Amino acid sequence: MRAASLNHHDLWSLKGVGLGEDKLPMILGCDAAGVDEDGNEVVLHSVIGQSGHGVGPDEPRSILTERYQGTFAEAVSVPRWNVLPKPAELSFEQAACLPTAWLTAYRMLFTNAGVRPGDSVLVQGAGGGVATAAIVLGRAAGLRIFATSRDEAKRKRAVELGAVEALEPGARLPQRVDAVLETVGAATWSHSVKSLRPGGILVISGATSGDRPAHAELTRIFFLELKVVGSTMGTKDELEDLLSFCAATGVRPVIDEVLPLDRAREGFERLEAGDVFGKIVLTGV
Numbered sequence: 001m002r003a004a005s006l007n008h009h010d011l012w013s014l015k016g017v018g019l020g021e022d023k024l025p026m027i028l029g030c031d032a033a034g035v036d037e038d039g040n041e042v043v044l045h046s047v048i049g050q051s052g053h054g055v056g057p058d059e060p061r062s063i064l065t066e067r068y069q070g071t072f073a074e075a076v077s078v079p080r081w082n083v084l085p086k087p088a089e090l091s092f093e094q095a096a097c098l099p100t101a102w103l104t105a106y107r108m109l110f111t112n113a114g115v116r117p118g119d120s121v122l123v124q125g126a127g128g129g130v131a132t133a134a135i136v137l138g139r140a141a142g143l144r145i146f147a148t149s150r151d152e153a154k155r156k157r158a159v160e161l162g163a164v165e166a167l168e169p170g171a172r173l174p175q176r177v178d179a180v181l182e183t184v185g186a187a188t189w190s191h192s193v194k195s196l197r198p199g200g201i202l203v204i205s206g207a208t209s210g211d212r213p214a215h216a217e218l219t220r221i222f223f224l225e226l227k228v229v230g231s232t233m234g235t236k237d238e239l240e241d242l243l244s245f246c247a248a249t250g251v252r253p254v255i256d257e258v259l260p261l262d263r264a265r266e267g268f269e270r271l272e273a274g275d276v277f278g279k280i281v282l283t284g285v
Helices: 008-014 098-112 129-140 152-161 189-194 218-223 236-249 261-273
Strands: 003-005 033-035 041-044 083-085 120-123 144-148 165-167 177-182 196-204 227-230 255-260 279-283
Touching (some): 041 098, 098 177, 129 144, 177 189, 189 218, 255 261
Parallel strands (some): 120 144, 177 196, 196 227
Antiparallel strands (some): 033 041
16 A cells, blocks of 8 residues: 545544444555555555455445455555556555545536536535545536535635635525535535526435434425435446546646555544545555
8 A cells, every 4th residue: 555545434434333343443444546466556446345346256335444454554455356557647645535535526426417518516515525526527527616615715725626616505506506416414405405406416425414404305306306316436437437537637636635654643633623625645655
């Protein structure tokens, strides 16, 4: 392992969500880029058991750190199917940001939302790994991106990265959008639904503020024929496409800070406090 990045999934695991006591001790970390036993520079696809490719042929799908040890280590073991070539154009630190947050954003935008160049998209919670990725990828794909954040500095940064406009949470948009990417959950759910045009689509991949909104907006959803789609991670083929997209377009992950592996606690503390814009990366050997 040369580089690995932090995700909110790691924080949830620390809190015991999806990680039972019977699975301990568990090395955290879903993402990594490094060198394989033959000296090839590679990136890991962290979904194990997808499409029957796992440690066993019939095992259910899981993400590294749920059943198998993760990437915050000097070395990590995965099925050979989960290893992809790292494009020479990307550094180890950049490549290590892609397999979870950036892959999630890629799938949300281009597979599940199905947006096309010229479409408008609202990204809730600018600053988080998935939201930041969606802004950068969306701009590169010719989308009209709006973003929200409670933090003025993060709103300014979102515009610098390509958002047409960044607003406070709950603020009225200049227009209703074709799609909303939702990772915040309860705190922004009502605003997300109200921001969609008739027939629009809301894609949700997380709920960092909770999964029980005060107003589900069911009447608006059925009356305007809105679509709500869940999204989790992405496929190996989508990760391969994302790597190629970044190599070809010059798009690069937004990295907030790079820390050595023995300072991982600092990275977790910053992620927990919400004091991050982009990804925190840990470097190994």
